[in-house]
Amino acid sequence: MWLFSVLLPLLRLYLCGIKVLIYQMFNRSFTLPVLPRQNGRVAVVTGGTRGMGYETARHLASLGMHVVIAGNEREEGAAAVRTFQEEGVEGKVEFVFLDLTSLKSVRQFAQAFADRGLPLHVLVNNAGTMMVPERQTEDGFEFHFTLNYLGHFLLTNLLLDTLKRSGRPGRCSRIINMSSATHFAGVVDMEDLNKRICYSSHAAYSQSKLALVLFTYYLQEQLAAGGFPVTVNAVDPGMVDTALYDNLWSLAQAMKKPVAKTLFRTPAEGASISIYAAASSELEGVGACYLYNSHRIQSSDSSYDSELQAELWKKSCELVGIRDSCTSYQSTA
Template sequence: MWLLTVLLPLLKLYLCGMKVLFYQMFNRSFTLPVLPKQNGRVAIVTGGTRGMGYETARHLAGLGMHVVIAGNEREEGAAAVSRIQEEGVEGKVEFVFIDLTSLKSVRQFAQNFTARGLPLHVLVNNAGTMMVPERKTVDGFEFHFTLNYLGHFLLTNLLLDALQRAGRPGRCSRVINMSSATHYGGEVQMEDLNRRVCYSSHGAYSQSKLALVLFTYHLQERLAAGGLPVTVNAVDPGMVDTALYDNLWSLAQTLKRPVAKILFRTPAEGASISIFAAAASELEGVGACYLYNGLRTQSSRSSYDPELQARLWEKSCELVGLQG
């Protein structure tokens, strides 16, 4: 049992990492093309106070967007806003508190945003964590599953009306979900989504990233069936030198540092694919894509399973208290 539930997810995750590093060794990072101005459009970027989220927020504000940085660190959020404003960006940027590990906080954020009457053109579900020790959220769910996936699932659904109202044919609103190559080694355990039977931080992380891809495809199918002007895509930034790796065990941290300097992408490089998905004309009206290094790429075989997509959607609705 231990070999299957703990050691196997660990091996799969590190194998995925090695494949990504090998690719990055011989391929340059995606270079953003010139993007159209986004004046008058509004974006929410979760986890936008640091790393790739910050770079995404900064770039979108530079294109003229009104960017709402959503995060759970107020001082860090204020500092991020100040740094972006000091660059003299064309758009507006602000910080609003949200704790994605609390369903109550997610609902409060969505309620407050809706009450402001702002349109919503872009939602970047960027916030995430990796390989934290076993921990439950205030609602009793596994931490990776909630922060990386379930909180974003609820947030997106609560903001769908705003996204639909802001979109129109030829200028759709966009949802971008931050996944990872680790989803290729992920397995969604429908009977144990909270990993209570035998916990593995590697397995929990990979599951959360696969769940985001499954969510992306199923939501796009539902939107397309309703003829709604919203697109949903998943992005894979590659291996990026951010605080996401702070939870690696000490030896791995030591080995990671010199490798990261040579082979990892910078936060700005990692954010380029999210920025592209949020603003590129080439992706107008295009959804259900898995984007890696600027290219539409095949995600894992299991991510295309319509039955698994539907089962996860229904279970997620049940967990967060939404009607399916």
């Protein structure tokens, strides 16, 4: 039983990876179109100090956005801001500390942002981790589930009123959730979201990415029902050569290095889908999409399970200690 619980998620995840690599072998990363200026708009990018988050923040700032990089590495954050300033990006860029594994830190970030009175037009929930050995956060939750999903769930909800006030018809605010093809291998176990019965880092990671897609579709449906000018989309960057793979087993690391040089996307290429979702005219007013290589594709069958979406939403509200605000969304429709 234990072997089955650990081996099956591993095989399913690596099968997803092989499928993505085959696709990337024969298909180039899409080239970003010329995007409209974003002067006067404000974005928050989590995990924006490195990798795809860094590239996303830099590109949005180059379009004239005021970009708030949210991350838990202060030195990296300061270095990123200096680099952007030296490059002469047009928009304002700043770093604000945020530890997504701490619900207290998420609340402090959201409150500090609200106190500034800034609008918020784009929220890119980019930060993530993969294949971390079993560990719990200070709040007692599984690490992947919290960093990849639950922290972003709370952050989004706490910033949602600002997003709704900042959007308008024809110029919606946008929420972008970073998922991956591994969500196809994911199973959201409502009885064991913290994976305490039999821990598998592969299962925990896949579950967190599926949870993000379920969250995307459910939130978009409720916002649309309430008539709010906010769109929510999930993006899939493909396999990208970033530090996300640092926790792979030694053998997998050795096998990954030569493959990454030829088949993996660069961080800039991987970030292009988030940038496209955040700023393209083609996606104005369009939500509930799963975007891969600029295309709207079908996500996993389980991600469209409306009962599972609602159940996960309700449970997530309980876990982070917030009111289920979707009831109020529907009542205003």
